[in-house]
Amino acid sequence: MFDTITSRGLVLLGCGRMGSAMLEGWLKQGLPAASVWVKDPRPSDWLLKQGVHVNETLPDSPALVLVAVKPQMMEEALPVLKTYGNGDTIFLSVAAGTTINFYETTLGAQTPVIRSIPNTPAAIGRGITGLIGNDHIAEDAMQLAETLLSAIGQTVRLDNEGQMDAVTAMSGSGPAYVFHLIEAMAAAGEAQGLSPELSMALAKATVGGAGQLAEDADETPTQLRINVTSPKGTTQAALEVLMDENRGFPVLMKDAIEAATQRSKELGA
Structure with missing residues (x-):
C-alpha cells in the first residue's frame, strides 16, 4: 500500500x-x-x-x-x-x-x-x-x-x-449544518419541558443514528422518511412544518448551500 x-x-x-x-x-x-x-x-x-x-x-x-x-x-x-x-x-x-x-x-x-x-x-x-x-x-x-x-x-x-465550490458548501461546510440541527432539536425539546441534558442526548443520538441508517440502508432517504411517517401521526405533523415550500427545510437548505457556494467562489477568486 x-x-x-x-x-x-x-x-x-x-x-x-x-x-x-x-x-x-x-x-x-x-x-x-x-x-x-x-x-x-x-x-x-x-x-x-x-x-x-x-x-x-x-x-x-x-x-x-x-x-x-x-x-x-x-x-x-x-x-x-x-x-x-x-x-x-x-x-x-x-x-x-x-x-x-x-x-x-x-x-x-x-x-x-x-x-x-x-x-x-x-x-x-x-x-x-x-x-x-x-x-x-x-x-x-x-x-x-x-x-x-x-x-x-x-x-x-x-x-x-x-x-x-459546491462540494465545499455541501460536505466541507455540511457538518456545521448538522451540528446546528442538533442544537435546534435540543432547544426545541427543552421548550417542550425536557431537561437540557436529556434533550441534548436525544438530539445527538437521533441525528447520529439516522445518519448511520441512511448510509447503511439499501433504501433511499426518501423511502426511509416515508417508512417513519404514519398517516396523520406525530411525524407527519412535524414534516408538514419542516417541508413547507415557503419556509421549510428545502428552501432554507437550498439558500444556505447557495450562499456557501458563492462564498467559496469569492474566496478562491
Whole structure:
C-alpha cells in the first residue's frame, strides 16, 4: 500500500487537525514513521511523539507532498517546496479555496496537483473527500491519493474543478449544518419541558443514528422518511412544518448551500 512512499518519502506541509488525522490513520495502517517528514512551525506534542521527521531537512524527491496549511498561510509556506515543482512529486492539497492554478503558478505549470476537500468527520475516520487532479495526474497517482484519503473516510472524484465550490458548501461546510440541527432539536425539546441534558442526548443520538441508517440502508432517504411517517401521526405533523415550500427545510437548505457556494467562489477568486 505504501511502497512508493516508503521508498521515496512523504512530506506534510502543515500538520494541524486535518493533517494529524490523516497521519494518524496512515501510521495505524502501517506507514513507517521514518518515511514521513513534517514542516510545521508549531508542532503538537502528539506529533513530536510519533517518530516522524519534524522540521528536519526534507528528502530530495518525495513521492507526495500533502499541503495542509491554512489558505491564508499558503503564499508564504508553499514556495518553500518549489524545488519539487515540474517533477514527479505529487502535490495533494486539502486546503480550502486554493485552486489548482495557484499551485501551477507557484510551483510550475508541469507540476502534478490533486485538489481535494475533506470534512471534519475525517478526525474519526468518517469523512468524505471530493478530489480532482490536473492534466499531469495519471490514474495511478489518483489511486494513490484515494488510498491515502481512505484513511479518513470515503472519497469521490469530481468531473471538473468548478464543482469544488459546491462540494465545499455541501460536505466541507455540511457538518456545521448538522451540528446546528442538533442544537435546534435540543432547544426545541427543552421548550417542550425536557431537561437540557436529556434533550441534548436525544438530539445527538437521533441525528447520529439516522445518519448511520441512511448510509447503511439499501433504501433511499426518501423511502426511509416515508417508512417513519404514519398517516396523520406525530411525524407527519412535524414534516408538514419542516417541508413547507415557503419556509421549510428545502428552501432554507437550498439558500444556505447557495450562499456557501458563492462564498467559496469569492474566496478562491
